Amino acid sequence: MTDARIAVTDAQRADAEIIWDYHQMRHRLRPCSxxxxxxxxxxxxxxxxxxxxxxxxxxxxxxxxxxxxxxxxxxxxxxxxxxxxxxxxxxxxxxxxxxxxxxxxxxxxxxxxxxxxxxxxxxxxxxxxxxxxxxxxxxxxxxxxxxxxxxxxxxxEPLSFDDYLKSIGDERLVIDMLVGDLQRIIEYPGLGFAIAQDLPDQIAAAYDRLVDAGFDSRLLKR
The missing domain is CATH 3.40.50.620 (HUPs)
Known part of the structure; x- marks a missing residue:
């Protein structure tokens, strides 16, 4: 489990930011029904x-x-x-x-x-x-x-990763949530809850490093 007393390292923050970027689709906004x-x-x-x-x-x-x-x-x-x-x-x-x-x-x-x-x-x-x-x-x-x-x-909401961290006020919690959502993107297609999507190697590697580092409070319970 994560420990809010342990500071987030620069490397962990960098891994989190590339996962943050992956989560965003960057669709062009247009009128919808x-x-x-x-x-x-x-x-x-x-x-x-x-x-x-x-x-x-x-x-x-x-x-x-x-x-x-x-x-x-x-x-x-x-x-x-x-x-x-x-x-x-x-x-x-x-x-x-x-x-x-x-x-x-x-x-x-x-x-x-x-x-x-x-x-x-x-x-x-x-x-x-x-x-x-x-x-x-x-x-x-x-x-x-x-x-x-x-x-x-x-x-x-068009916020940068740093601005979102500041708005929530808890770096470790935000990274836990990023990791948890990525796990669901990976696993939900096999459970019938979502379509499958490409997962670049660098995203998978960042995910593994953050899980290994204990950013796991939002992971699905097995």
């Missing part, structure tokens, strides 16, 4: 979703997410509810928001948001997936698996 804000601990998702709505990139926005052990205290009424309240405070009309409060994982985020959009009568040929910066690739792979009929466009 709808958007999905994927629930998490990061309220920046809701803030950036509001910014993209105001830019006219989509007419309807689904916020999807219940709670997890890491968000229950921060968002006691559920991730989607708090996201929606934050977006409304930033100027998004409540009528443009659909709250999906039950999703407990990324597969749920996609399938339940799809159902919510269908129930609202929204014809969807493309969807803007708004997530934490290091979740873009996993969101893309999950959407391609569970909703292959739509074209996903991935977006996240």
């Amino acid at each position: 709808a958007a999905i804000g994927l629930g998490s601990h990061d309220l920046g998702v809701a803030g950036f979703a509001a910014e993209l709505y105001r830019a006219g990139l989509f007419p309807v926005l689904v916020f999807s997410g219940a709670n997890s052990p890491t968000t229950a205290e921060r968002f006691p009424r559920g991730e989607a509810v708090h996201y929606a309240e934050h977006a409304v405070a930033l100027g998004v009309p409540r009528s443009a928001i659909i709250v999906e409060p039950c999703a407990k994982n990324t597969g749920d985020n996609i399938t339940m948001s799809r159902q919510a959009l269908q129930q609202a009568g929204v014809e969807t040929s493309s969807v803007l997936l708004i997530s934490k910066p290091y979740m873009e690739r996993r969101a893309y792979a999950t959407c391609r698996k569970f909703w292959p009929q739509v074209e996903p466009v991935c977006a996240s």
Whole structure:
């Protein structure tokens, strides 16, 4: 397990940064039929979703997410509810928001948001997936698996790795999360939860080094 008292080395930070870069899809933003804000601990998702709505990139926005052990205290009424309240405070009309409060994982985020959009009568040929910066690739792979009929466009708050570290305030925790998401990208295709994606050798090597160094608190339990 990781120990917050142990400083992150320059080499470990460099390994984390190349994994951070891999997680981001760098899609060109364009107008989509709808958007999905994927629930998490990061309220920046809701803030950036509001910014993209105001830019006219989509007419309807689904916020999807219940709670997890890491968000229950921060968002006691559920991730989607708090996201929606934050977006409304930033100027998004409540009528443009659909709250999906039950999703407990990324597969749920996609399938339940799809159902919510269908129930609202929204014809969807493309969807803007708004997530934490290091979740873009996993969101893309999950959407391609569970909703292959739509074209996903991935977006996240445009922060550098260093700026994101500062915003969270815990380097080891962020690196644990980067490593955990990468493990899911590697293993979820075999479990039927996502499409497979190429994993460059340098990314795999960085992952192995960080796991060996104890950045493992967000790994799947075996």
